[in-house]
Amino acid sequence: MTTLTGRPAMRSPGRPPIRRDVERAFWVKIAEGLTSEDAAIACGVSGPVGSRWFRERGGMPSIQLSPPSGRYLSFEEREEIALLKAQGEGVREIARRLSRSPSTISRELRRNAATRGGQLNYRASIAQWKAELVARRPKTPKLVANERLREYVQDRLAGDIRFPDGTPVAGPQEPQWKGRNKPRRQDRRWATSWSPEQISNRLKADFPDDDSMRISHEAIYQALYIQGRGALKRELVTCLRTGRALRVPRARSRKRANGHVTADVMISERPAEAEDRAVPGHWEGDLIIGTGRSAIGTLVERTTRFTMLLHLPRMDGYGVEPRVKNGPALAGRGAEAVKDAIATTITTLPEQLRRSLTWDRGKELAQHAQLRIDTGLQVYFADPHSPWQRGTNENTNGLLRQYFPKGTDLSRWQADELEAVALALNNRPRKTRGWKTPAEALNEHPLSVQQAGVATTG
CATH class of the missing domain: 3.30.420.10 (Ribonuclease H-like superfamily/Ribonuclease H)
Incomplete structure (x- = not known):
């Protein structure tokens, strides 16, 4: 099968996961101010799935929200390919109907077909799952690869408060972090608490000639909020001004505060x-x-x-x-x-x-x-x-x-x-x-x- 499909062996998907375009639509709804449950239902998935997506990603989308270009086959096109293939149409006829190159259709039928039973059976859902899996290009985050940059960011974000002579200030007893959103009526950790934007812009002043010491404030937020995204621990969100465990979309916060005002x-x-x-x-x-x-x-x-x-x-x-x-x-x-x-x-x-x-x-x-x-x-x-x-x-x-x-x-x-x-x-x-x-x-x-x-x- 490796020789026949032209790609390495892939694990059996079991039930194919939810498509990326559905998740993209979910985050667009979140940006419009909908709750996790309402956004999930609007996109055709269950409310608990939407809540899990929002919680695991810290309230931040981990995929590009702009619609994909027409360079790659969409799920609708793959459904059309599967339908025409089942009707016995040839590669060139399918390519003509979809206004695609015959080589694109031929490659799609070979690479992304289901291989269970030792045969190439083309199904749109399996093909979409395999295409999205192969298309991933995971990059090592900067804060993981650059230890010097990670120490700089962490010190400005969660460094100790010190007396003028340099000795650390104990501050209040830090409560155990439970992952709850925006703690109230309790002591908080005393830290330097630079904002990610302050850290990002200060790097340019402290290291004007070192391009390796550069990171955007959004990358710092992703390292804090998205699980497994960076080298920073999730509990360091307590050092941010808000102390939120989940990032709240701007439209949602506006809607929550002013929903009764027309x-x-x-x-x-x-x-x-x-x-x-x-x-x-x-x-x-x-x-x-x-x-x-x-x-x-x-x-x-x-x-x-x-x-x-x-x-x-x-x-x-x-x-x-x-x-x-x-x-x-x-x-x-x-x-x-x-x-x-x-x-x-x-x-x-x-x-x-x-x-x-x-x-x-x-x-x-x-x-x-x-x-x-x-x-x-x-x-x-x-x-x-x-x-x-x-x-x-x-x-x-x-x-x-x-x-x-x-x-x-x-x-x-x-x-x-x-x-x-x-x-x-x-x-x-x-x-x-x-x-x-x-x-x-x-x-x-x-x-x-x-x-x-x-x-x-x-």
Whole structure:
């Protein structure tokens, strides 16, 4: 068979693996922001297969995502060859129908045919598997072949922190690495922690005349995230800024953070009257966060600076029942709890003081559509990383930290205590209001609206 096929003997494939074009389509879907399971199902494979691909490759594709050129036979062409061969067509007829050279078809039928039973039986799936297996050109990674380069990269990435006299700093006790994604609320390893991009560009400055001391930042990321890709251990991902065990595609992270924010609720769609603060009734809101996932909601009126606080108590079962994926947020700061708290508080005001609400991009207001239906309040979201678009609320949150410092449990305060704090803020004179208090400024508005209405009807 070696003489007949013109290639060395190959092991029996058993069940042929999934084709490379299917895996390529999977990573394209991942780049679009789909989850591993959804991307796998969209490509015709099972969800567990997609999860395994994503985990084994550290969230990074190990193959080229651009579609292959027409130089090589595709799987569809191999299916056509197998069909025509079964119908008894000759090599030249098959080549004519596929617009290929007869030598290409002849070589394909000889090299990539199945050889079980001592005969050449051409099947498209076996031929595709053999072609992909032979086409592999594994290269030794730079960090494996170049020890000097590997030591440089590893020292800048995971080197010890040292005192000015050169002695190492012990730092905190390093927890055992379990491969979990982005550790939280625990000590992390103290290391030099240069980013791969910093390492890649610094090599050019430290070794300007040595071309062997060059490596791209993507190659360093692949050495860290992809199993068996390089000489760096997977646990060194803890030395990266994020500490993630899996690399998160950019589109997926954007989609996860902003899935509830659509174009029609962006701050750019907010009425102009809210920007100039001429008409009361436009509010800004956010949460101030404490320990144990505790939180207090804040609402501030843009014109008068009137403040209202939202009581977000723990729900029944918090700390007792185990956390359920996609279940209710028992800590009290979930989307439904925040929506109900805003509706209960804002509806105590006259309708003319409930015009709009500008919120941060947090998931706690994911039910903004239902809130609009319940209260008539138009909800808008600020741009990412733009706290100045809610400057009044940010300033008020800073004032509230005098009463609710960071690092304290905010769930211990009851609704009447929050109301007392809000009353204290609303009775402070404000320079922006001509030293009137927010409460006085808000009380003036319903009176002025009522007087204007009487004058018009009269």
